[in-house]
Amino acid sequence: xxxxxxxxxxxxxxxxxxxxxxxxxxxxxxxHGAAAVRMAAELRPxxxxxxxxxxxxxxxxxxxxxxxxxxRSRVLVLTTFDLDEYxxxxxxxxxxxxxxxxxxxxxxxxGIRAVAQGDAVIAPALTRRLxxxxxxxxxxxxxxxxxxxPRLSQLTDREREILxxxxxxxxxxxxxxxxxxxxxxxxxxxxxxxxxxxARDRIQAVIFAYDLGLV
Amino acid sequence: xxxxxxxxxxxxxxxxxxxxxxxxxxxxxxxHGAAAVRMAAELRPxxxxxxxxxxxxxxxxxxxxxxxxxxRSRVLVLTTFDLDEYxxxxxxxxxxxxxxxxxxxxxxxxGIRAVAQGDAVIAPALTRRLxxxxxxxxxxxxxxxxxxxPRLSQLTDREREILxxxxxxxxxxxxxxxxxxxxxxxxxxxxxxxxxxxARDRIQAVIFAYDLGLV
DNA sequence: CCGAGGGTGGTACCGCGGTACCACCCTCGG
DNA sequence: CCGAGGGTGGTACCGCGGTACCACCCTCGG
Numbered sequence: 001x002x003x004x005x006x007x008x009x010x011x012x013x014x015x016x017x018x019x020x021x022x023x024x025x026x027x028x029x030x031x032h033g034a035a036a037v038r039m040a041a042e043l044r045p046x047x048x049x050x051x052x053x054x055x056x057x058x059x060x061x062x063x064x065x066x067x068x069x070x071x072r073s074r075v076l077v078l079t080t081f082d083l084d085e086y087x088x089x090x091x092x093x094x095x096x097x098x099x100x101x102x103x104x105x106x107x108x109x110x111g112i113r114a115v116a117q118g119d120a121v122i123a124p125a126l127t128r129r130l131x132x133x134x135x136x137x138x139x140x141x142x143x144x145x146x147x148x149x150p151r152l153s154q155l156t157d158r159e160r161e162i163l164x165x166x167x168x169x170x171x172x173x174x175x176x177x178x179x180x181x182x183x184x185x186x187x188x189x190x191x192x193x194x195x196x197x198x199a200r201d202r203i204q205a206v207i208f209a210y211d212l213g214l215v
Numbered sequence: 216x217x218x219x220x221x222x223x224x225x226x227x228x229x230x231x232x233x234x235x236x237x238x239x240x241x242x243x244x245x246x247h248g249a250a251a252v253r254m255a256a257e258l259r260p261x262x263x264x265x266x267x268x269x270x271x272x273x274x275x276x277x278x279x280x281x282x283x284x285x286x287r288s289r290v291l292v293l294t295t296f297d298l299d300e301y302x303x304x305x306x307x308x309x310x311x312x313x314x315x316x317x318x319x320x321x322x323x324x325x326g327i328r329a330v331a332q333g334d335a336v337i338a339p340a341l342t343r344r345l346x347x348x349x350x351x352x353x354x355x356x357x358x359x360x361x362x363x364x365p366r367l368s369q370l371t372d373r374e375r376e377i378l379x380x381x382x383x384x385x386x387x388x389x390x391x392x393x394x395x396x397x398x399x400x401x402x403x404x405x406x407x408x409x410x411x412x413x414a415r416d417r418i419q420a421v422i423f424a425y426d427l428g429l430v
Numbered sequence: 431c432c433g434a435g436g437g438t439g440g441t442a443c444c445g446c447g448g449t450a451c452c453a454c455c456c457t458c459g460g
Numbered sequence: 461c462c463g464a465g466g467g468t469g470g471t472a473c474c475g476c477g478g479t480a481c482c483a484c485c486c487t488c489g490g
Contacts, residue, residue, distance in 0.1 A: 106321060117339075118343065119339035119342065120339060120343035124334035127329075127334060127337055128311070159466095168422075169419045169422050171416075171447090181468070182468075182470080183469095185468050185470095187447075187448070190448080191448065194448080200384075201447075202418065202447075202448085203384045203418055203421055204384045206384075207383075207384050371436060371437085373437065373438095386476075386477085387476075387477070387478095396438070396439085397438075397440080398439095398476095399438080399440055403437085403439080406477095406480095416477075417477075417478085
C-alpha cells in the first residue's frame with residue numbers, strides 16, 4: 001500500500017484509516033508524483049492511493065508511469081474534484097479506480113479491497129456519466145446529430161433507416177429482404193437519399209454515414 | 216421502490232432489507248417482467264430492483280420498457296450472474312446500475328441510494344471489464360492494427376494504396392487517373408484486394424477501411 | 431540464370447446500382 | 461374535402477463494378 005498526496009495531514013488520515021485494517025501490511029508515503037513512481041517500483045505495493053493535484057509530476061502522469069512499468073501495482077485515484085476531465089484522464093492513464101475523498105470510510109475501504117482484488121471502482125457520481133458516454137457510443141446517435149447536419153434532417157424516417165442499412169454494406173436486394181420491400185422501392189429510397197445528402201453513389205453514402213457516426 | 220424477482224423468498228429478503236431503511240417508503244413487488252412494467256407505470260417508484268432471469272418477459276426487456284416509458288423510475292439490476300452479456304444488455308437497456316446479489320447489504324444499500332440520487336453503480340467485478348472496453352474504444356487505432364489484422368498484412372503496398380483510395384470513395388476511373396494507371400489495372404488491383412480481405416464488393420472494402428482506421 | 435511475385439494492361443461478359451419516369455395509396459393538416 | 465408529402469411499386473435503360481481469363485515486364489533472391 002502506498003499513499004501519494006502532497007498534504008501531510010491527508011496522508012496521515014489515510015494512514016490511520018488503513019492501519020485499522022487487518023489485511024493491510026506496510027504503508028509507504030510519497031508527497032509527489034516522482035517519488036510515487038520511484039517508491040512504487042521499490043515497494044511493489046498492491047494498491048497505490050493517488051491524489052491528482054500535486055506539485056511537479058501530477059497524479060495522472062504518475063499513474064501512467066506506474067501502470068506502464070508493468071508491475072502488479074494498481075492505482076486507485078482519490079481526489080476532491082469530481083471533474084470529468086480528471087476522471088477521464090486518470091482512467092485512460094490506467095487507473096483501476098476513481099473515488100472522491102469525501103466518500104465515507106466504508107466506501108473507501110470497499111474500494112481499496114476491490115482494487116486489491118483486481119476489480120475496479122468508480123465513484124457513483126462518475127459512473128453515471130461514464131455509463132452515459134459508454135452507451136452513447138454503443139447505440140446509434142439520435143436526434144442530436146440530425147440537427148448538426150442539415151442534410152440528415154431532410155431525410156424522412158424511412159430514408160434514414162435506408163441510409164443506415166446502406167451504411168452497413170447491404171445491397172438493395174438485402175435491404176428489400178430485411179425490410180420486406182420490393183427492390184424497386186429500395187432503389188427509389190436510396191435514390192432519394194443520395195439526392196438529399198448530395199452523394200454520387202452509395203459508396204459516398206456509406207462514407208457519409210460513417211462520418212456522422214450513424215453506423 | 217419496486218422489487219422484481221420471480222422467487223418469492225428473494226423478494227421477501229429484499230423487502231426486509233429495504234424496510235429497515237428510514238428513507239424507503241412503500242415497496243411494491245412483481246414476479247415477472249410484464250407485471251414489473253405495469254407496476255412501474257402505476258406506482259412510479261424511484262428505484263426498481265430488477266432480476267434478470269424470470270419466466271416470460273425477462274428483466275432486460277422489462278428494463279428497456281420502463282426506461283423507454285420516460286418515467287422517473289431508475290432501474291438497478293441485481294443478478295446472481297456476472298456474465299458480461301447480461302451486464303451489457305442491461306446497461307444498453309438503460310439500467311442505472313448492475314450489482315450482484317451476493318453483494319453485502321451495505322453495498323446494496325449504498326447502490327440503491329446512489330441510484331435513487333440519479334447516480335449509477337456497477338459491481339466492481341464488472342467495472343473492470345467495462346473500463347477496459349471503454350478505454351479500448353477511446354484510443355485511436357494506429358499502426359498496431361496493421362499487425363493485428365492478418366488480412367491487411369497480406370496486401371502489397373500497391374494494393375494498400377488502392378484500398379485507401381477505394382475507402383475515400385473514388386471510382387475505378389478516378390483511381391486510375393490519380394495513380395496514372397489504366398482502369399483495367401485498377402480493376403485488377405481492386406479485385407485482388409477484395410479477395411484478400413474477404414470483401415464482397417468495394418462497399419464492404421470501404422467499411423473495412425473505416426473500421427481499421429485507414430481513412 | 432531462372433523462377434516467383436508484384437505491377438500493369440487487356441478482353442469479354444454479366445449483374446447490380448442508379449436514373450428517369452410514372453402510378454397508387456395513405457395520412458394529415460388547411 | 462382536397463392537396464401535399466411520404467411510402468410503396470413498377471418499367472426501361474445505361475454504365476460502372478466485378479469476375480475470369482490471359483499476357484507482359486520488372487525486380488530480386490536462390
